Amino acid sequence: MKKLSLMIALALLPTAAVSDSFKDLDNAVTELNKPAYIERAEFLEWHSNHLAEFANWRKEYIKKWDGERKDSIQTWGDTVIDSEHLAVEVSADNTSRTIIDFEKETVTFEVLVDEGLEPKDITTLVSQHVEQAEQLESLLGSNLLSAVTYEELSERDLDYSNEKEKTALREILAQTNQQLQEMEKEVELLAETSGAEVDPKLVDQQKQELVDDALTRMQVLNNIYEKQRERVAEDSRSAKIMTYQVRMPSESLEKRIAPYLADIYKQSEAFDIEPALVLAIMHTESSFNSRARSPVPAFGLMQVVTTSAGHDVNRIVHKVDKPMNENDLYQPDYNIEAGTAYLDILNSRYLKHINDPQSREYCVIAAYNTGAGNVAKAFGERRLANAVEKINTLSPEDVYHTLINHLPYDETVNYLKKVTDRKAMYREEKGAV
Structure with missing residues (x-):
């Protein structure tokens, strides 16, 4: 009965549609009977393209990430940008920023000031920034103005020391280790879902490219710090960063x-x-x-x-x-x-x-x-x-x-x-x- 119904349905279709239907059926049968070695080759080709596509996407993402770090180094002498537990808001004129550390539950307000500015003027600048930062209440979950006293207002120099650079370099190493872990995880999931083993040489190649990228990133970072050290040495003017930190309210x-x-x-x-x-x-x-x-x-x-x-x-x-x-x-x-x-x-x-x-x-x-x-x-x-x-x-x-x-x-x-x-x-x- 089912066979007869299928024949009637096909008879009612236009000739081109019947031809397409049989073509699709032939393709499906061919796919089912495909030798294992061909399936393996197709899988490896797909996996190679998949890895390459993601590697290119990740490179672009990290390029933007490093661009933000570079901006932070040049202005603030550190690599503090938005990350897992940090939210960073920088003013439009790039002279002040708010750093919310959700893990340590602190909020740090920083303002760039010229050396020699009067203490009362510094306090005014910082207080103005704190009031502007209250728009971040949705991120903080609370209002901070009640906690502000400015008793612990402190200053620091722009720091481009070797120690600061080493800290930034170690961050790249940690990031690379995380990325290598994630690559291993992706290979596991791929093998689990496809039922096929991936080409270890291809994975090793991708890992090596990731390590090579990290070495390049580290060299670029070194160049940034070297240029900043040269600039500071040549510039007679100096700026300081006034810092004020408060703890988030208990709630x-x-x-x-x-x-x-x-x-x-x-x-x-x-x-x-x-x-x-x-x-x-x-x-x-x-x-x-x-x-x-x-x-x-x-x-x-x-x-x-x-x-x-x-x-x-x-x-x-x-x-x-x-x-x-x-x-x-x-x-x-x-x-x-x-x-x-x-x-x-x-x-x-x-x-x-x-x-x-x-x-x-x-x-x-x-x-x-x-x-x-x-x-x-x-x-x-x-x-x-x-x-x-x-x-x-x-x-x-x-x-x-x-x-x-x-x-x-x-x-x-x-x-x-x-x-x-x-x-x-x-x-x-x-x-x-």
Whole structure:
């Protein structure tokens, strides 16, 4: 009957449409019968193009990132720009800036002044800047004017010393290590979703290019500092930076969290992830700074990477096989859904065979930061399946201590500690979750 229906349907189609239908069917049959070696070759070609495309995108992103750092060095003598836990607002005339440190819960006001300016005039300049900075209340979650006394107004010189340069160089090294970690994570996810092993030579080539880029960035940075040192030596005039710092009010953290709680509850229920864990991840990733970004590059409250976690969530949850968009990830509701969905993917797919829920949660936390492959390495295995077998013979306490002592990156060790401690804190604070 079905065959007859198909024949009738084809008979009613125009001749060209019938021809196209049979052509599509032939193509589909050819695709199904394609030899494995051809599928492998096509996959490797696709993977090569994918890596190259992302590498070019990342280079452009880092170029902009380094451009902002260069501007900061030339004006302020440091590399303080928007990042995971910092929000930096610079005035239109580039003579004052506000640095919000969400992790340390401090707000620093800085003003460039000419040497010899009267103290009362300096206080006036700083106070004017502080009042202008109150427009940042939405980021801070509170008003700071009540905390302002100017008793600790201090000054510093523009510093282009070798020590300052070394600090900036170490930042590039740390960024490169993060990017290498992320590349490993992307390779893992690709192998997991495609069922095919990627070409190790191609991955090694991409890693080497990343290292070469880092060396170039370091040389450029050295040149910037050298030029600034020469300029300062030749310039008889000198400017100082007047600095005034206050602590955020005690209720600031609670007020920053409040706008996101409804979405946290919603996505936690949708993906069966405990709200306290989402809060702890968000706190550790961005300190609830919705415009957080990193050179990985990752974006937003839960620091989602467009091409690894973002692509995975798109493919599995949204049924769209493409990376996420950077601008979308700055939207809190979208970011919270993406981050929570990725926690669920780790918990219910990649690490689902870990029997004990607490052991699995420790591994999910570590994998959110560094990838499941590096979790496997902590247990002395290259393959996750082999690591899971070992994990299932251990108590949750032993799993935690193994991760703490053997994860390949110190950053992930500290991350696991922070998230675990903060999750316990948010569970205790019933009002928060």
